[in-house]
Amino acid sequence: FNGDxxxxxxxxxxxxxxxxxxxxxxGSVSLAEDRLGNADYCYMFEGGGNFVVAQDPSxxxxxxxxxxxxxxxxxxxxxxxxxxxxxxxxxxxxQDANKPFFTRKILKDDGSGENAWIDKDSDSETLDPNNGVWxxxxxxxxxxxxxxxxxxxxxxxxxxxxxGTPVDPNPAVDICIGQALPTSVFSATPGDPYEWKEWxxxxxxxxxxxxLYNIVLTETQVNQIYIWEKDTVVE
Numbered sequence: 001f002n003g004d005x006x007x008x009x010x011x012x013x014x015x016x017x018x019x020x021x022x023x024x025x026x027g028s029v030s031l032a033e034d035r036l037g038n039a040d041y042c043y044m045f046e047g048g049g050n051f052v053v054a055q056d057p058s059x060x061x062x063x064x065x066x067x068x069x070x071x072x073x074x075x076x077x078x079x080x081x082x083x084x085x086x087x088x089x090x091x092x093x094x095q096d097a098n099k100p101f102f103t104r105k106i107l108k109d110d111g112s113g114e115n116a117w118i119d120k121d122s123d124s125e126t127l128d129p130n131n132g133v134w135x136x137x138x139x140x141x142x143x144x145x146x147x148x149x150x151x152x153x154x155x156x157x158x159x160x161x162x163x164g165t166p167v168d169p170n171p172a173v174d175i176c177i178g179q180a181l182p183t184s185v186f187s188a189t190p191g192d193p194y195e196w197k198e199w200x201x202x203x204x205x206x207x208x209x210x211x212l213y214n215i216v217l218t219e220t221q222v223n224q225i226y227i228w229e230k231d232t233v234v235e
Contacts (some may be wrong), residue, residue, distance in 0.1 A: 005051045013053050020048020021186045034233035035134035042208035047214035050178035061214035063142040071206040077200025080180045085134050085169030086122050098127040102139045106164035116162040122148035136226045140216040152226030154219050178203045209234045
């Protein structure tokens with residue numbers, strides 16, 4: 001997000017800006033000052049404004065870590081900041097207690113043929129939108145285990161969750177950064193699987209240095225990222 005939404009890794013998962021869904025006010029994304037005071041080096045999200053990244057199998061790995069810097073400007077239970085076909089695959093958001101919250105759908109490996117939805121939060125309440133503070137947040141997931149981190153410190157390790165294989169998203173639904181779904185996917189038709197509902201929200205905040213890994217980072221690795229990035233511009 002250093003002035004644009006290009007994929008800094010070179011893997012080509014670039015983001016395209018879209019206005020938000022009409023029910024959210026058709027808002028937009030705008031460049032803003034980052035945590036280190038650099039102008040136009042992060043994005044503020046308003047009214048559902050978002051970035052869309054083309055769907056790709058590599059963005060739903062069996063094991064994963066998501067890391068980002070977030071600053072909220074309002075408390076809201078539906079503050080999505082990245083979503084891969086919402087609860088049909090995985091989503092990362094902030095809830096009304098200002099806790100990072102992650103959902104992932106899996107096919108259980110117990111032979112039942114049933115799916116499970118793993119919904120867990122960071123078990124902390126530190127992302128206060130009233131103090132204007134940036135926070136480094138991370139979530140990791142692999143079969144049977146999910147962990148959350150805030151500012152480089154693990155807040156909770158959930159190891160009481162079902163084991164299994166992640167379920168693939170709808171290939172027609174792209175990744176969305178800053179809103180629950182790409183604007184074009186929302187439907188006004190009652191009963192449609194993607195019918196707009198008030199809980200399909202958007203980020204009320206700022207986002208920077210968003211990263212997705214296809215491995216589970218260790219506590220040490222997450223802490224090292226935080227220590228380095230809190231004082232360093234990520235180019």
